[in-house]
Amino acid sequence: MNTQFWVIQAFNGVSYGALLFLVGSGLSLIFGVMRIVNLSHGAYFLWGGYIALSVIAATGSWALSIPVAALAVALIGIAMERLFLRSEGFEYLRNGVIGLGLGVMVALAVTAAWPHFIGGGWAQFGAVTVVAAIAAYFALSRISLVPIDNDVLRQVLLTVGFAFLFQQGALDIWGGNNMDITPPAVLSRSVVIGGIYFPAYRIFMIALAVAIGAVLWLVMERTRMGAAVRATVDDAQMARGVGIDTNRVSMFVFALGAFLAAIGGVTGGAFLGIYPGLDFEMLPLAFAVVIIGGMGSLGGAAIGALAVGLADNFGKALFPEVSYFTLYAPMVLILAIKPTGLFGRE
């Protein structure tokens, strides 16, 4: 265990932490503003990676895949937030989406039950779908949604439901192969300093996280929207009182969170791979970042990510038998002592 060992392990831990920052900061902001524990966040990460793969397959451009994937997932985030996590507005669209989903399922069920009846034909399948969807739409329109804005548990469970749907959706769209995002050749090399190899990609991840962190910080500190977000994190009721449109803030933050998670997915895709199940692997780690760093705090997320990255890395390198325990036990202790995390505000 010479210096070289410690240097490279610390470097590895920091670069892993950089990736975790991308995932964790979005989750942390969403929590801070909306008090929602978003269990779909891992799915955003995964979908970011898959969409990037599709973009690369279509255009061959890795650089293009990052913004496209991030924006696409941000749109998914907005749709989820507007249609399902907020109870007001978009009733028609929400009922429409759910109705369509139900319609497809009814059609699938009919196909499974009476294959001779509508077997194979897309037209028949479509007809059954449309009829069922319309029926479902009208049935749903008669039922008023029970708002979930103030119900922590129902929000969590709703995001779990979506996490399952996203997981199966990704499997059906992109298949179950273990895939990998290949970054440009420049990033596949290594930088050698003092006989130690520093993989360029890990350096890139650190640089990206620092850059994004800086931009986020500027947005939070210098823009009106940033100020509104900070005010809402501090005290949502007060923020509403002074005329901040917290509704818009929450939409912005949800989109931003999804955006960041997707960037994490593209970046992480070249480092962890993209495969089914990645979503639920990343989720607890993102939570560890948020919990340790403190909910709703950007600086906290950075420190939490660094702490988790290093703890995970050194835990696995030095105490493999209890490596996961060493990750989650500090989480428990921090929560028990300071429920809002190290840098979180009540």
Added chain:
Amino acid sequence: MTSRLPRKLNPLLLGSALALGLSLASNAQAEELRIGFIAPVTGIFAQIGKDMTDGFQLYLDQHGGKLGGADVKFIVEDDQGKPDTGVIKAKKLILQDKVNMFIGGLLASTGYALAPVSTAEKTLYISSISSADDLTQRQLDKYPYFARTSWTSSQPEQPLGQWACDQGYKKVVTIAADYAFGYESVGGFQKVFEDCGGKVIQKIWPPLGTKDFGPYIPNIKADADAIFSLMVGPMALQFPKQLRAAGIKKPITAGGTSYDEFVLPFMGDEVIGDVSALHYSAAIETPANEAFVKAYRTKYGKVPSYYSENNYTTAMWLDEAMKQAGGKYPGPEKFIKIMEGIKLDAPRGPVRMDDMRNPIENVYIKKVEKKKMFGYDKAELWNTVIKTYPAVSQFWTYGKEKFLKQPVYSRDFPACKYCE
């Protein structure tokens, strides 16, 4: 009374009515060969499950849906990649669908979980992927209705140990997924390699599912001549990439799943030259294999993995056995007897069963190369066979008696004598 039924009761009543309905629905099927197939159709292993199913289905389709003259009812059940779900699905197949046999199971732990079901329900279970060593070794007596058409985990790694020794490697570091499959693979490699005079000087066990090898790679001892790796699934893609990026250029000899055709198409050029061992390679240059690869690729758009081949061969085995049984399923004991007597010329090469119902088959030492094969016009990564160990048994050259006296390969056996 019924009209005044309490409202809160309705869901419960509905439930029991449903249960009743289900019970009536499970009527007997018509006379035919009913085969249950257990594979992950959803969840994180879904694609492997698809490869498995596709391999079997391809053979069925090529033979008009019949095996040995009998119409086949092929029922795929989704175990979601979980052993306990596999058990319940096996029971569903046996109890409700009244299958003659069930096939499949991906993970070693699924194999260990399904074998007892075959004993309890007196139904034939053919393990077509799951490779847990002991099922056809020290524990075979417990499972009279069990046979295997695939491999044991240590079966290809034992010749690989010999091959590594023959290359002149003296010191090897092993890095393998921390679960039974990893233990058995490393154990087989280490035993033979050390019996030949080599030394395993370090064993690293990253947990199953590791993708960031950052904590482990810097630990690899600098004085090793080569690295033995055993990766599965997403791990396989990341390990060689991160190893090379960390500046370690040592040769890799690996367990089969680290480079098999399931992961190979998604790998980068840094894996060219890496060596692995398995009982199948899609690049075996025989007419039987070429035909299989082409048929499979035409139908499913991808090169078959060993998951596909093993199930294709399983179907071929059943076909032959049913032929010999005269097209009528003769019951598990008799059927296993027939299967034991069959010699096949499969895509993977000649294969037959030893007296512990595990295949004796070729083991291929393969090197990743980028080239064109079988007339495909694009240069791709292929597992070129560089050496064939013919007719390898699960006991390698040790002989059954001697082999079975040692404990099953594990994290601690063989002990790491040269680790400090």
Added chain:
Amino acid sequence: MTQTMKIVSVAAVLVVLAVIVPHSSSFVVLLTTRAMCFAILAMSVDLLLGFTGLSSMGQAAYFGVGAYLTAILAAKFHFGLGWDFWLVVLMGMAIGAALAALFGLFAIRASGVYFLMITLALGQCVWGLAYRWNSLTGGDNGINVTNRPNFGLDLTNERTFFFLVFAFFAASLILLYILVRSPFGRSLEGIRERELRMQILGYNTWLHKYIAFIIAGAFGGLAGVLWAHTNGLISPETVVLTTSVDSLLMVVLGGAGTLVGAAIGSGIVFALREYLSTLVPWWQYALGGVYVLTILYLPTGLMGFPARLRQIRGASTKNPSKSGDAKKLASAPS
């Protein structure tokens, strides 16, 4: 409906279940047995969620220790396979309770979303140990429990085993029902509604929540013991986050605060996941859809369905006010 009527109707359904299920196909027997194990777990979650207002995301931990205890004793020491099975049942409940007593020290202080997060972290600790502590848990391979107990009753017979699990299920239901109707149970409801007020009324609410947490842990452990023998294989998969989330969903699906709802919820989840999955490959969409629809439109679960129906009918005849009063209520400071 009066209390007596409710009791009578639930009892009637239980009797019907006990009569019908053993005569249906073995697969249905198996499924029902499994669902009933989870029903016990879900009822333990309901004690916390529905009656005390604590949403625990770590209930799989107690389930897991109960199951691992049983599996390790059976596989390594051949203990608990005869009359000593009953000892294992007690030990399983004790270890679940003991773990809950430990975790409760950390968790009970927190409330709302923080309680949810800390129980999630605690559950993950147990998962981490199950996954990595190879020498004890067998790591990712898990532990196979090949033999079921035999004490005069041969539990390898699925129908006999069904009756055993059924008995435990019914007993848990009855015990928990008595508990929630007892002075202690009613005090939990008070805590759920307004904890501060309860303190002012002279209740040591921390202690009440702590006791409820431990009791839930004990029933979680019991469910785990039964699950070890039902499933025959215990692996880290048993203790993953999804198990905890599933048990919560079962409660919400059936209706929190009803006990029976938890059982119905587990029945539905198992029917979808283990029966529907034998019929169609897209069962996961159905499961996800059921979750989303229940949460959005049926916050009181299926048990609350009749009341919700009345409410909808009432709303459509009157002026469709945008469910404003529900909101007012929820936003009242506590």
Added chain:
Amino acid sequence: MTSASAIGDAPVLELKGLCKSFGGLQATRNVTLRVMPGDRQAIIGPNGAGKTTLFNLITGIFPVTSGQVLLFGQDVTSWPSHQRTALGMARTFQVTSLFPKLTVLDNVLLAIKGLRRSKFVMWRFLSSYKDVYDKAYQLLENAGFLDRKDAEVRNLSHGEQRQLEIVLGLASDPKILLLDEPAAGLSSGESTEMAEFLMKLDPGLAILLIEHDMDVVFDVASQISVLHFGEILETGTSQQIHSSAKVQEIYLGTD
């Protein structure tokens, strides 16, 4: 209104130099107060004067920064709420804080049980405790709620909820009752009703009252303290306070 404070031997509640600060904000400054058995005292003051904070300190919801709270001569400064209640103190809340989804009867049952050991019993139905039920019926009858005992609390009118709030306070047979704006949100008619309701209470019960509605205060309380910026400015009888120039100034100056 004629019965002046019955002078007992020892104060039921005594505050000595009570201070509380939140961060930099001094919410309570050096409050000293004494309530004797049967006293009817009120604390008035403008919004944000720290009245509710003071109640929270007395009942142990917030820890004090410095000073002492004595209940029946015992120093309870560091005791949790439920133990203080056990000594014979009860309070109501400014914002109604009943158990909205439970029935009126259940609300009262919970309140009665708070000080009984049977609250830990988990093997007997609550309904088998006849004495608890008898007492609940008694309380409800006295308060005129018996006919609505099975109504869910959230369906009661606001005025009824405010009254029930006090019934809950009385359920533990307290010797001192802290009332936090019992007339909050009530119409003037309802306020009068509330004042009458309060005046009917057992004269041996000491009451400490926070209230904005001066009519209620003057009806119920015989001694009034004025709180301003966490500090007691003046204490006196209703007439004294009524005519105090300082009090006028505060109310006109801040409102």
